[in-house]
Amino acid sequence: MSASADIDAAVAKQYNGFGRFGELAQLARLFDRAFLTAVRDAFLSTAHPAESLQISMGWIDKKPYADMQPYGAVDCYANTITRPVELGDAAIFVIEAFTRDRRITLRRGRGLIVQAKAAPGAQRPKVPVTSLSLSNPDASANKELALLSAWPKFDLHRANARREPLGTFAVPGAPHTPSYGWYAAAPSRKSTGWNTNGLWPSRWMCGPAIQNAPCDTTFGEMLVALFNGSTSQGVEVGAPCYPTSGRYAAIHRANDGSPAATDWDRLCTTLIELPRKKLEVTSGAHGAFASIPYVPGLASAMSNSAIGHSVACAVWKQRYPVVVIHRTRPD
Numbered sequence: 001m002s003a004s005a006d007i008d009a010a011v012a013k014q015y016n017g018f019g020r021f022g023e024l025a026q027l028a029r030l031f032d033r034a035f036l037t038a039v040r041d042a043f044l045s046t047a048h049p050a051e052s053l054q055i056s057m058g059w060i061d062k063k064p065y066a067d068m069q070p071y072g073a074v075d076c077y078a079n080t081i082t083r084p085v086e087l088g089d090a091a092i093f094v095i096e097a098f099t100r101d102r103r104i105t106l107r108r109g110r111g112l113i114v115q116a117k118a119a120p121g122a123q124r125p126k127v128p129v130t131s132l133s134l135s136n137p138d139a140s141a142n143k144e145l146a147l148l149s150a151w152p153k154f155d156l157h158r159a160n161a162r163r164e165p166l167g168t169f170a171v172p173g174a175p176h177t178p179s180y181g182w183y184a185a186a187p188s189r190k191s192t193g194w195n196t197n198g199l200w201p202s203r204w205m206c207g208p209a210i211q212n213a214p215c216d217t218t219f220g221e222m223l224v225a226l227f228n229g230s231t232s233q234g235v236e237v238g239a240p241c242y243p244t245s246g247r248y249a250a251i252h253r254a255n256d257g258s259p260a261a262t263d264w265d266r267l268c269t270t271l272i273e274l275p276r277k278k279l280e281v282t283s284g285a286h287g288a289f290a291s292i293p294y295v296p297g298l299a300s301a302m303s304n305s306a307i308g309h310s311v312a313c314a315v316w317k318q319r320y321p322v323v324v325i326h327r328t329r330p331d
Helices: 003-014 023-030 033-044 140-150 219-228 263-273 306-316
Strands: 052-060 065-067 090-100 103-118 154-157 167-169 181-186 205-208 239-241 278-283 320-330
Touching: 003 023, 003 033, 003 219, 023 103, 023 181, 033 052, 033 219, 033 278, 033 320, 090 219, 090 263, 103 140, 103 263, 140 181, 167 263, 181 219, 205 219, 239 263, 263 320
Parallel strands: 090 320, 103 181
Antiparallel strands: 052 278, 052 320, 065 154, 090 103, 103 239, 154 167, 181 205
C-alpha cells in the first residue's frame, strides 16, 4: 500500500470498538504511541536507506486562543468578531534536516493548523463542517473560518482570556488560498452511514480552509502531502516555516544568507516550544525507541466506559496536541 493508505489503515485501527463521537474525544483517541509508530513506519517504507525519522508529540496544557477583536476582524458576513477563538485543535510540523559529513547543512520546516469538527450528518461535509450563523459573528464556526481562511492579525493567548499575550501575529497573506490551516471532519452520532468502505474512506476526512470546500482528502493523504510539501484538492497542505529558536531552529545554507523571520515562523516556533513533555517515537541506525506518554494512564482513560469518557473529555478540552515529524537525510 501507499504511505497514505497505511496511515489511513492505522487511523481506522485506532477506533476499533470505539463508540464516542465528539470531535475532541475522537481526536484524543487518534494520537498515541501506536499511531505515531504506524505513521513513522509508513513514511520509512518509501524513505532513502540513510534517512531517519523521529516523531514527537507534546501537549500544551491550555489551548491557545487567537484574539482578533483588537484589529477589527470580521466574519464571512462582514460582522465584527468580538471574542477570541481557539487556534484550531492541533498543530503538525514536519522538520527536514539535511546532513553532510555528519553536519546539518540545511534545516527547514512546514507547519499546519488542524481544526477538528464532528460532521452533522452521514454525508461527507463541506468546510466549515458545521453551520455558520448569519447573525452571530462570535459563533464558533464563524470565528474559526474567519481565522483559518483569512488570517487577520491577532494576539495569541494561553487560554480564553486576554491576559499576558504570547505575541501578536500578522501571518503573511498567500497569493491564492492560504495553506496554513485545514479542517478535519469525523463522524458524529448522526453519521450512521459511516464505514471505512462507504461514505467515509477515512475516519477523518479533511479539506482546506475555504468556505464550501469538500472534505474529500483522507487524513493519511493530508499528512503525506504535508510531509512531501505537495498539494491536495489543488491546495498546499501546510506552509513552509523556519523556526527561529530551539531544538528545530532553522539552518540556512551558507550561500543563501538568513532571510528575516515572518510572523508565521514566529507562530510555529511558539507552538513547537510551548509543550514541556513529549511522547517520542524514533528510528534510524540505532533502531526504534518510544518514550513513556506524557499523561500516565491516558489510554485507559479514553476507554468506552462512562467514567473514562468523562476523564478523557476533561483532559482534552484543555490540551492541545503538537506533533513534530523530524526527518534527517543526506544532502
